[in-house]
Structure formats: C-alpha cells, structure tokens
Amino acid sequence: MNQTRMPLFEKLKRHADQNPVSFHVPGHKYGELITGDIERYYKQLLRLDATEINGLDDLHSPEGIIKEAEELLTQLYGVKKSFFLVNGSTVGNLAMIMAAVKENDTVLVQRNCHKSILNGINLVKATPIFLGPVFDEDWGIAGGVSVSMVKQAIELYPHAKALILTYPNYYGMVNNLDEIIKIAHCHHIPVLIDEAHGAHFIGGEYFPPSAVQLNADIVIQSAHKTLPAMTMGAYLHFNSDFLSLVNVSSFLQILQSSSPSYPIMASLDIARNYLATFTARDAKSLQQKITEFRNGLQQLKEIRVLTYKGGIGDPLKVTIQSTTSLSGYDLQKLFESKGIYTEMADPSNVVFVFPLLKYEMAYPIREIITRLQSALKSAAYYEIGKEKVSCGKPGISRLALNADEQAKIEKVNIPIEEAIGKICAQLIVPYPPGIPLLFPGEIIREEAIEQIQLLKASGARFQGDEILQDGKLIIYST
Numbered sequence: 442m443n444q445t446r447m448p449l450f451e452k453l454k455r456h457a458d459q460n461p462v463s464f465h466v467p468g469h470k471y472g473e474l475i476t477g478d479i480e481r482y483y484k485q486l487l488r489l490d491a492t493e494i495n496g497l498d499d500l501h502s503p504e505g506i507i508k509e510a511e512e513l514l515t516q517l518y519g520v521k522k523s524f525f526l527v528n529g530s531t532v533g534n535l536a537m538i539m540a541a542v543k544e545n546d547t548v549l550v551q552r553n554c555h556k557s558i559l560n561g562i563n564l565v566k567a568t569p570i571f572l573g574p575v576f577d578e579d580w581g582i583a584g585g586v587s588v589s590m591v592k593q594a595i596e597l598y599p600h601a602k603a604l605i606l607t608y609p610n611y612y613g614m615v616n617n618l619d620e621i622i623k624i625a626h627c628h629h630i631p632v633l634i635d636e637a638h639g640a641h642f643i644g645g646e647y648f649p650p651s652a653v654q655l656n657a658d659i660v661i662q663s664a665h666k667t668l669p670a671m672t673m674g675a676y677l678h679f680n681s682d683f684l685s686l687v688n689v690s691s692f693l694q695i696l697q698s699s700s701p702s703y704p705i706m707a708s709l710d711i712a713r714n715y716l717a718t719f720t721a722r723d724a725k726s727l728q729q730k731i732t733e734f735r736n737g738l739q740q741l742k743e744i745r746v747l748t749y750k751g752g753i754g755d756p757l758k759v760t761i762q763s764t765t766s767l768s769g770y771d772l773q774k775l776f777e778s779k780g781i782y783t784e785m786a787d788p789s790n791v792v793f794v795f796p797l798l799k800y801e802m803a804y805p806i807r808e809i810i811t812r813l814q815s816a817l818k819s820a821a822y823y824e825i826g827k828e829k830v831s832c833g834k835p836g837i838s839r840l841a842l843n844a845d846e847q848a849k850i851e852k853v854n855i856p857i858e859e860a861i862g863k864i865c866a867q868l869i870v871p872y873p874p875g876i877p878l879l880f881p882g883e884i885i886r887e888e889a890i891e892q893i894q895l896l897k898a899s900g901a902r903f904q905g906d907e908i909l910q911d912g913k914l915i916i917y918s919t
C-alpha cells in the first residue's frame with residue numbers, strides 16, 4: 442500500500458475545491474453562513490466539514506475512502522484491524538472494555554488508570570481488581586505495574602477476563618510490558634492497553650516499543666496527543682486471538698456519533714501519513730533537537746531535568762522538577778506569563794510535550810530557553826530541600842462495595858480527616874493528570890487522605906471540586 446497517500450483528506454480536498462452546493466447537513470454549509478470576525482479562524486476549517494454524502498463513505502460501514510484510510514493505518518501498525526476514533530481514547534477505552542468483558546467478570550486493572558477505564562468497567566458491571574503501580578520516589582509519581590505484581594494477581598485471580606494497563610504513563614515512563622503480556626497470554630488472559638500517549642512509538646528505535654509491537658490484544662492511542670491529529674482524533678488497534686473483532690466494531694458503532702467529524706477523520710489520515718513518512722533521519726534530527734532543549738533547560742538553576750530509569754522512556758516528554766520553594770504549578774504559571782504553555786504540572790514537576798519534528802523543521806529552542814530563563818528571573822523563591830512525596834505501597838486491592846451494592850446505600854458528607862477507614866462514595870481525580878486517587882466503593886486509606894491534602898495545598902484541581910474545597914468527602918453511611 443502507498444503510505445504517502447491520504448485518501449480521505451485528498452477526497453475531501455477535491456470535494457471542497459469544487460465549491461459544492463450543499464442542501465445537506467451540517468447547517469454551516471461548508472462555512473457559507475460564517476461571516477465577520479469569526480470567518481478568519483472558522484471558515485477554512487468548515488470547508489472540510491462534510492457528511493456522509495455519496496463518495497465520502499461512512500465510518501460505521503466503510504467501503505470507500507474511509508476503508509482505504511483505515512487499511513493504511515492497519516498496515517502501518519501491523520495489526521489485524523485498526524479503527525479511526527472521533528471521541529478520543531476515551532471512547533476507545535470504553536469500547537475495548539465493553540467488547541472484552543461482561544457483567545461480574547473479574548478484570549485486573551492498573552490502579553493509576555484513566556477514568557475512562559474505570560467508567561468502562563462500571564458500565565459493564567465487571568469486578569475490578571486494582572494492581573498498585575511502582576512509585577518513583579525521585580520523580581514523585583506512579584509508573585506502571587511490575588512483572589511480579591502481575592504474576593501475583595494472576596495467581597490470585599487466574600480466571601480474570603482481561604488485564605488492563607496504561608503504557609506509557611503521562612510522564613512518558615514505560616515498564617516491562619513485553620514480559621507482562623507474555624505472562625498474561627500464557628494464562629489466556631487478553632491484554633488491553635491504554636497507550637493514549639504513545640501513538641508515535643512505532644516511529645523507530647528512538648522510541649520505546651509500542652504495545653502493538655509487543656502483541657497486546659487491543660491498543661488505544663490518542664493520535665491527537667503526539668501526532669499532528671485534531672483533538673479527539675484517536676486510533677484503536679485490534680490484534681487479538683482471544684477477543685472478537687465483531688464485538689469491538691459493534692461497540693464502536695454504539696458509542697460513537699452517527700455523524701462523525703470529517704475534519705477529525707481527515708486529520709487521522711494526515712497523522713498516519715506523517716508517521717509513516719517519519720524517517721531515521723527525522724528521528725536523528727529530532728534527537729539532536731531534544732538534546733539541545735534538555736541541555737538548555739539544564740542551565741536553569743531553579744529546576745532539574747529528570748531522566749528515565751535505564752534511559753528508556755518517551756523522549757518527547759521532557760519533565761523538569763523544581764529545586765526551590767516553587768511548586769510545579771508555580772513554574773507552569775511563570776512560563777505561561779512568557780507565553781509558554783506546558784502540558785501539565787504536579788506539585789513538583791512540569792511536563793513539556795516536545796513536537797515530533799521532522800528533519801527540515803526549524804524550532805526556536807534557544808529563544809524558548811531564553812523566555813523560560815526570564816520567567817524564572819522574575820520569580821520570588823527560596824532554596825529548600827524537597828520533601829519526598831510517598832504514595833505508600835498500594836498492592837492488589839478490590840472494592841469493598843460493588844456498583845449494585847453502592848446503589849442501595851445512602852451517601853453523607855464528612856470532614857476529610859474523619860474519613861479514614863470509611864467507604865468512599867465519590868471518584869477523586871486530581872487534574873491533571875486525571876488519575877483516580879479514590880474510587881467509589883473503596884475503603885479510604887490514610888495515604889489517600891495525605892495525598893489529597895498535599896495536592897490541595899499545592900493548588901491541584903480536582904474533578905467535582907466543590908465538596909473537597911469545603912474540606913469534606915462523600916462516603917457511604919454503612
């Protein structure tokens with residue numbers, strides 16, 4: 442197949458160039474109704490915002506250009522079948538879980554997963570068994586699960602219907618997924634991977650291996666996070682001998698809009714083409730630019746640039762840690778004051794997502810470093826030895842109340858300090874990175890309360906913030 446082609450984008454472009462007269466939805470009529478100030482930003486985009494008219498195919502039953510574009514994607518990733526997703530990895534995670542797991546099935550799931558994974562498990566009413574991740578004391582964050590944790594979980598729950606993991610984590614850390622997948626497959630347990638942050642991993646040896654290359658059964662990727670795709674554009678790759686492809690496809694039809702966005706789908710076609718044409722020369726030049734960026738950051742005395750254990754992780758993620766009284770959130774705000782917007786901050790760190798630049802693309806690294814430097818110059822801070830954050834050692838745990846039991850019990854608000862040992866009735870998700878700290882139905886551990894207090898003090902935001910702002914938690918009144 443010819444990976445330099447972009448069948449979906451090319452057809453949309455030809456269609457737009459004919460200046461089509463639209464007597465169909467969407468109502469903006471390829472931008473005709475857009476005038477005035479908004480025109481400059483909005484109208485161009487709408488030229489590609491078509492719908493399922495003759496010749497433009499249908500995502501839910503592809504036979505033409507969308508089929509061709511998905512086939513190119515399938516070939517590039519070397520799997521049985523790849524799908525375009527128009528509602529992010531969120532919809533991919535929901536569909537893969539719904540396709541693989543039924544009510545009351547036991548599933549092994551990495552504790553620090555994205556909320557869409559938990560929502561998927563709740564929707565099917567499966568029983569989650571949480572596997573605690575390895576905590577990196579230096580970075581102050583949780584990574585992936587260990588091989589021994591997976592072995593132990595499979596010994597305890599040999600009839601689990603799926604192992605659901607996140608790889609890499611938000612900070613680009615990877616773990617020994619190769620061995621984990623082999624172990625799970627030996628026990629006939631399919632492995633479902635949320636690879637939201639790793640769509641570019643097949644781009645050569647400069648990157649860690651993709652879960653797709655390690656034989657995971659289903660892999661979900663937010664193409665929009667690291668490839669040049671539009672927000673919400675994502676991929677689902679199916680490569681399983683255990684699971685049903687038909688199931689996956691039907692759940693995608695149930696969960697995704699019947700009017701999927703053509704600009705998003707075209708951007709997925711463009712992103713696939715971009716990655717397919719990413720050469721070893723591009724990778725080498727990218728490596729030089731990232732090294733230059735990291736070296737520049739290393740000159741700033743208020744921060745240190747973190748490195749991956751064993752040197753293996755996603756090079757696009759560059760994480761810096763504060764070495765002063767400034768928190769990660771403070772640093773992020775300072776950088777924003779100079780027009781530099783980072784991906785996220787936590788109490789100590791700030792994460793930059795470096796662009797997947799190709800050889801010929803210039804990037805103003807020197808200028809960016811100068812701006813960061815001047816942002817830090819304006820800041821007031823004092824030197825401190827950083828307190829190491831700990832998240833305890835979460836092992837293998839399950840909910841004290843399942844979803845059905847939870848539905849029958851009343852909820853009450855109590856002060857956070859009194860909540861230790863009670864059963865939590867709300868999902869506590871600090872943002873970013875959107876990883877649950879407490880699940881509904883879970884016994885509230887002391888470490889969880891400490892984490893909440895610490896994150897609150899350092900300015901983290903929580904989803905459903907109001908109750909926490911008042912110093913309270915919702916619990917089940919058992």
Ligand SMILES: Cc1ncc(COP(=O)(O)O)c(C=O)c1O
Nearest residue numbers: 528529530531555607635637663
């Ligand atoms: C690990 C992980 N999985 C899934 C998602 C959801 O991805 P999307 O925004 O593409 O729906 C995110 C979003 O940040 C994420 O970090």
